[in-house]
Amino acid sequence: MxxxxxxxxxxxxxxxxxxxxxxxxxxRDWLRLIINEFDDHALxxxxxxxxxxxxxxxxxxxxxxxxDDVLYAAAARGADKLIKLLGEFEQGVNSHALARASxxxxxxxxxxxxxxxxxxxxxxxGSVGPLLAEFLGMPYVGYISGVTVGDKKSIARKxxxxxxxxxxxxxxxxxxxxxxxxxxxxYVAISKVRQAMKTxxxxxxxxxxxxxxxxxxxxxxxxxxxxxxxxxxxxxxEEVAAKLVEIFQELGLL
Amino acid sequence: MTAFVSNTAPGNSSFSKTFYDSLxxxxxxxxxxxxxxxxxxxxxxxxxxxMEFPPGRMISYLRADIFDRVMDSESVWMxxxxxxxxxxxxxxxxLTTGLMTRAKEELLLAGNIPKELQSALENSQRxxxxxxxxxxxxxxxxxxxxxxxxxxxxxxxxxxxxxFVGDYPSYHPRVQLASRAVVKLxxxxxxxxxxxxxxENSDADSQRLAGERGLFEMLAEKNGQALSKYQxxxxxxxxxHAYNALRNxxxxxxxxxxxxxxxxxxxxxxxxLQPLLTQEIKAKVTFHDPCYLGRANGxxxxxxxxxxxxxxIKLVExxxxxxxxxxxxxxxxxxxxxxxxxxxxxxxxxxxxxREAISVDADVLAVACPYESPRFEDAAKMxxxxxxxxxxxxxxxxxxxxxx
Numbered sequence: 001m002x003x004x005x006x007x008x009x010x011x012x013x014x015x016x017x018x019x020x021x022x023x024x025x026x027x028r029d030w031l032r033l034i035i036n037e038f039d040d041h042a043l044x045x046x047x048x049x050x051x052x053x054x055x056x057x058x059x060x061x062x063x064x065x066x067x068d069d070v071l072y073a074a075a076a077r078g079a080d081k082l083i084k085l086l087g088e089f090e091q092g093v094n095s096h097a098l099a100r101a102s103x104x105x106x107x108x109x110x111x112x113x114x115x116x117x118x119x120x121x122x123x124x125x126g127s128v129g130p131l132l133a134e135f136l137g138m139p140y141v142g143y144i145s146g147v148t149v150g151d152k153k154s155i156a157r158k159x160x161x162x163x164x165x166x167x168x169x170x171x172x173x174x175x176x177x178x179x180x181x182x183x184x185x186x187y188v189a190i191s192k193v194r195q196a197m198k199t200x201x202x203x204x205x206x207x208x209x210x211x212x213x214x215x216x217x218x219x220x221x222x223x224x225x226x227x228x229x230x231x232x233x234x235x236x237x238e239e240v241a242a243k244l245v246e247i248f249q250e251l252g253l254l
Numbered sequence: 255m256t257a258f259v260s261n262t263a264p265g266n267s268s269f270s271k272t273f274y275d276s277l278x279x280x281x282x283x284x285x286x287x288x289x290x291x292x293x294x295x296x297x298x299x300x301x302x303x304x305m306e307f308p309p310g311r312m313i314s315y316l317r318a319d320i321f322d323r324v325m326d327s328e329s330v331w332m333x334x335x336x337x338x339x340x341x342x343x344x345x346x347x348x349l350t351t352g353l354m355t356r357a358k359e360e361l362l363l364a365g366n367i368p369k370e371l372q373s374a375l376e377n378s379q380r381x382x383x384x385x386x387x388x389x390x391x392x393x394x395x396x397x398x399x400x401x402x403x404x405x406x407x408x409x410x411x412x413x414x415x416x417x418f419v420g421d422y423p424s425y426h427p428r429v430q431l432a433s434r435a436v437v438k439l440x441x442x443x444x445x446x447x448x449x450x451x452x453x454e455n456s457d458a459d460s461q462r463l464a465g466e467r468g469l470f471e472m473l474a475e476k477n478g479q480a481l482s483k484y485q486x487x488x489x490x491x492x493x494x495h496a497y498n499a500l501r502n503x504x505x506x507x508x509x510x511x512x513x514x515x516x517x518x519x520x521x522x523x524x525x526x527l528q529p530l531l532t533q534e535i536k537a538k539v540t541f542h543d544p545c546y547l548g549r550a551n552g553x554x555x556x557x558x559x560x561x562x563x564x565x566x567i568k569l570v571e572x573x574x575x576x577x578x579x580x581x582x583x584x585x586x587x588x589x590x591x592x593x594x595x596x597x598x599x600x601x602x603x604x605x606x607x608x609r610e611a612i613s614v615d616a617d618v619l620a621v622a623c624p625y626e627s628p629r630f631e632d633a634a635k636m637x638x639x640x641x642x643x644x645x646x647x648x649x650x651x652x653x654x655x656x657x658x
Binding site for chain 2: 014015034184186187188189190191192193194
């Protein structure tokens with residue numbers, strides 16, 4: 001089983017986010033990046049599958065600050081091959097561009113299964129998984145919390161709202177958007193990560209052009225703004241009730 | 255759980271042997287050979303009665319070459335590294351630093367740790383503190399104080415005293431109150447001091463005792479680098495765990511500075527401090543000896559000297575005091591294993607301690623470790639009759655006794 005896991009780093013919300021001078025993007029000089037939580041689950045699911053059914057896990061990630069550490073940690077957890085996509089990723093790219101850029105690299109790896117996080121908090125133009133599946137011409141199922149693989153097919157558990165779970169059979173190769181791995185992402189001792197830094201190698205793949213077409217253009221990015229629409233109604237119960245009735249009548253609700 | 259293949263992995267027949275040999279390399283590790291199997295360690299351990307493998311039995315299994323059975327159990331995660339076993343061992347075996355910590359290290363290397371502990375370790379690695387707070391905000395607690403606290407990276411001048419603040423004193427809202435009291439004390443004593451602020455990382459001693467040696471070394475190196483940039487005469491710290499690390503562990507990594515706990519530092523300046531303590535505090539006060547000030551480092555008198563200097567205070571001792579003090583439950587990773595330990599034990603060590611405090615009719619439970627105020631205040635909410643008990647850091651009591 002040849003498993004490819006596509007991950008990316010996203011802004012770490014432990015730090016406060018600020019908007020840059022253009023007013024359309026985050027101030028990136030101060031950003032601290034962290035692996036997208038769902039991608040971390042996709043990686044864990046990939047490693048769990050490898051442990052259950054033999055195979056190889058390749059992790060693919062665009063080059064952003066701190067990505068080497070994340071890749072080495074992935075190796076310490078059990079990933080076999082690490083690929084870093086070189087290109088203009090530092091200033092942030094949309095999901096269309098990332099999916100296009102990784103599609104050719106993923107294609108060359110001839111995967112049986114492609115896993116990625118079902119979403120990321122900075123996906124402004126849809127999540128990467130379905131876009132990647134489209135560029136690869138593979139089926140896609142998202143919101144997956146449990147996968148088994150067999151000969152040329154996979155059984156995946158897809159989560160629906162209201163606690164409903166569907167089990168579906170998917171022919172491979174396919175792309176799955178992982179909501180949660182079957183076990184929480186494991187801890188690896190720092191000494192093992194440090195060891196991986198010495199023994200694992202990160203393969204680099206140049207991405208010449210980033211094509212972000214298909215995504216929206218951001219015209220303004222701003223922090224939540226307080227509105228002045230709330231009215232505090234003063235007075236005793238009778239007065240408040242009378243005032244409420246008046247308001248409801250004005251709005252045509254009564 | 256993932257199988258971790260190495261020559262020291264549990265399940266390997268030579269594992270007991272390799273593990274035994276690794277214990278002999280710990281300072282005083284040779285004493286292990288002289289274990290009498292008296293069981294005193296297991297008896298004194300606050301959780302020994304419910305551990306499948308208390309320390310004494312761990313040694314017997316080790317000698318019988320069946321230590322992999324111990325490693326299959328989760329029992330070692332009940333260890334709060336409180337030094338109670340080490341303190342009483344007639345053969346002077348380094349049970350806390352050797353046996354218990356090494357066992358946790360092996361479990362951690364095999365990826366076999368309680369999930370609850372995992373996030374504290376991940377946070378420590380990523381943010382330099384187990385609470386998962388922004389490292390840039392490490393000195394935010396000192397904002398808006400009457401006395402401006404010098405941050406070494408900003409003031410760019412030598413100071414007399416470098417104050418290693420610690421994780422909980424920096425970030426935990428309850429413990430920040432004690433940090434602010436320390437600022438006031440240093441200020442009235444006219445001490446020239448500074449802090450590392452955002453350059454300070456967790457001392458990582460509790461992470462080390464929870465089995466994450468690599469993380470400890472990584473964070474110690476970062477602290478060592480930060481400290482080496484500045485000029486100061488001495489370090490003081492508000493955290494006994496940081497005190498233990500700086501005094502006993504960092505020197506092994508080549509990071510060596512004179513260090514004192516703030517209670518030692520203040521007790522030394524009692525002549526100067528005493529005349530300022532003019533406000534009477536009419537209260538019966540009992541002092542909880544922190545494991546890493548008391549048993550691990552032998553500091554028992556200075557905290558009591560400070561408390562006795564406060565007019566009006568009547569100092570009483572709990573049943574367990576000084577070298578027999580009870581752990582608050584926060585050491586050795588216990589701070590991040592509350593749920594796990596509750597599930598196993600259905601008792602909390604902090605509640606046991608609070609019951610002792612009220613059994614001697616104490617009005618105030620005085621503490622000198624940042625783990626304790628939040629732990630004991632929570633415990634007091636759960637213990638019947640503890641509603642009136644106040645938990646106060648010694649620094650807070652000293653400030654209360656000064657005129658505004």
